Amino acid sequence: MVDPSAIGHSFTLTHARVESGRLRYFFNTLGETKPIYRDPAAAKAAGFAGTPIPPTYLFCLEMMDTDNPFEMLEALDIDLRRVLHGEQKFIYHAPVVVGDELTLQSTVTGVTQKKGGAMTLIDVTTRIVNQRGAHVADAIRVVVVRNQEIAS
Amino acid sequence: MTNPVATPAVGSLIVNKSFPRITRTTLALYAGASGDHNPMHIDIDFAKKAGFPDVFAQGMLVMAMLGQALTDVVRPDRLRSLSTRFVAITQLGAKIRCEGTVAELLEVDGEKRARLALTAKDEAGDVKLSGEAVVAL
Numbered sequence: 001m002v003d004p005s006a007i008g009h010s011f012t013l014t015h016a017r018v019e020s021g022r023l024r025y026f027f028n029t030l031g032e033t034k035p036i037y038r039d040p041a042a043a044k045a046a047g048f049a050g051t052p053i054p055p056t057y058l059f060c061l062e063m064m065d066t067d068n069p070f071e072m073l074e075a076l077d078i079d080l081r082r083v084l085h086g087e088q089k090f091i092y093h094a095p096v097v098v099g100d101e102l103t104l105q106s107t108v109t110g111v112t113q114k115k116g117g118a119m120t121l122i123d124v125t126t127r128i129v130n131q132r133g134a135h136v137a138d139a140i141r142v143v144v145v146r147n148q149e150i151a152s
Numbered sequence: 153m154t155n156p157v158a159t160p161a162v163g164s165l166i167v168n169k170s171f172p173r174i175t176r177t178t179l180a181l182y183a184g185a186s187g188d189h190n191p192m193h194i195d196i197d198f199a200k201k202a203g204f205p206d207v208f209a210q211g212m213l214v215m216a217m218l219g220q221a222l223t224d225v226v227r228p229d230r231l232r233s234l235s236t237r238f239v240a241i242t243q244l245g246a247k248i249r250c251e252g253t254v255a256e257l258l259e260v261d262g263e264k265r266a267r268l269a270l271t272a273k274d275e276a277g278d279v280k281l282s283g284e285a286v287v288a289l
Contacts (some may be wrong), residue, residue, distance in 0.1 A: 022185070025184065030217065031171070032220050036228075038265075042196060045259035048227075052228040053228070054223065055234050057223065059186075060186040060188070061187075063189075080191075085238050086237065095229045102271065
């Protein structure tokens with residue numbers, strides 16, 4: 001069971017580039033048709049500094065560009081089958097646009113036992129900085145680990 | 153894009169969008185598009201070994217729907233925060249409706265903002281995601 005000694009554990013930095021081709025795949029999957037996302041000229045005409053990204057895409061960038069998407073689970077010895085996504089929060093400080101090169105640093109910021117130890121909630125905070133060193137966003141996820149026995 | 157939250161009234165419904173039924177194809181495409189390669193959502197054998205009857209939707213797929221519904225009415229550069237709790241598992245076949253109502257008007261650092269209460273529900277009305285967004289007016 002993960003305990004509070006994990007708090008402060010940081011994971012390998014992820015460098016991610018915001019690419020229009022990968023975004024198009026995301027938009028096609030979600031049925032997103034708004035021109036401001038799909039057409040740089042439309043974004044410019046609407047007064048955006050660049051082509052914006054959709055609100056949850058910062059989460060995707062870290063998973064796509066990390067060398068090991070399961071690093072956290074391995075580092076904390078968590079069985080993937082026991083994991084659920086409990087909560088997700090994004091705090092936006094400055095726009096992220098297509099072409100940006102982001103650096104994402106994730107750190108364990110909380111560990112809480114729930115239901116008499118049946119579940120462990122792990123808070124992971126990701127600080128996101130752009131190519132100019134601007135702190136553009138924070139992403140905070142709560143990972144739920146189900147500690148009860150599961151048939152295997 | 154218009155901005156209907158420019159002069160919102162507390163309690164008004166400003167986000168309201170339905171999405172197509174979630175299929176196995178949706179889950180497979182979202183796994184690739186999002187970089188979330190967790191087999192729980194794309195491999196029924198894995199889901200069964202984890203104690204679930206079948207694969208189920210990525211929570212972030214439904215949150216992406218919420219984000220889309222939200223930015224239909226709010227410019228993405230006006231969004232200050234977005235948060236959700238994944239209240240219940242979203243099953244295959246669910247048709248998600250995203251709704252957002254104005255919960256509060258506030259001012260932070262001289263900027264007028266609105267806090268929106270958000271939900272994503274399936275067609276039975278069961279809440280799958282519950283959350284909020286803060287947007288600059």
